[in-house]
């Protein structure tokens with residue numbers, strides 16, 4: 001099967017309100033004949049870089065599924081309705097690793113970074129809010145959900161090619177500055 005062009009922007013063809021054809025006004029914006037607007041807004045996501053108690057190593061999640069199956073990712077995921085980034089990251093941490101907030105230091109804001117999530121032939125724009133926190137002594141992360149395994153590596157052992165998305169690469173670069 002031919003691969004779709006991952007650099008190509010998401011196409012939205014029909015108005016979600018009236019079902020008529022959309023006309024592209026700009027890269028960000030479509031309009032139907034009934035003047036309903038559709039915006040190409042990014043989907044908000046959140047993630048966390050966990051550090052070991054001595055802050056010498058980074059704990060990452062190996063992706064179990066596509067997109068980017070096998071590459072390393074933050075623990076995290078898409079935000080839900082009525083959630084803050086802080087609430088979303090705590091929920092995702094528990095879903096993916098079984099940890100609760102007693103198991104790690106208060107997440108500290110690291111950066112936000114745009115990325116793309118290539119899914120079912122569509123290149124979906126994403127904006128990720130990333131945090132970091134330190135795992136308490138003796139705490140183990142258990143892989144669940146879309147996590148194949150938990151990986152602990154020193155910053156020197158991690159290359160950009162091992163990381164799953166532009167957001168994670170940017171976050172890793174930022175994290176290295178503060179370690």
Ligand SMILES: [Zn+2]
Nearest residue numbers: 015018032036
């Ligand atoms: Zn419409």
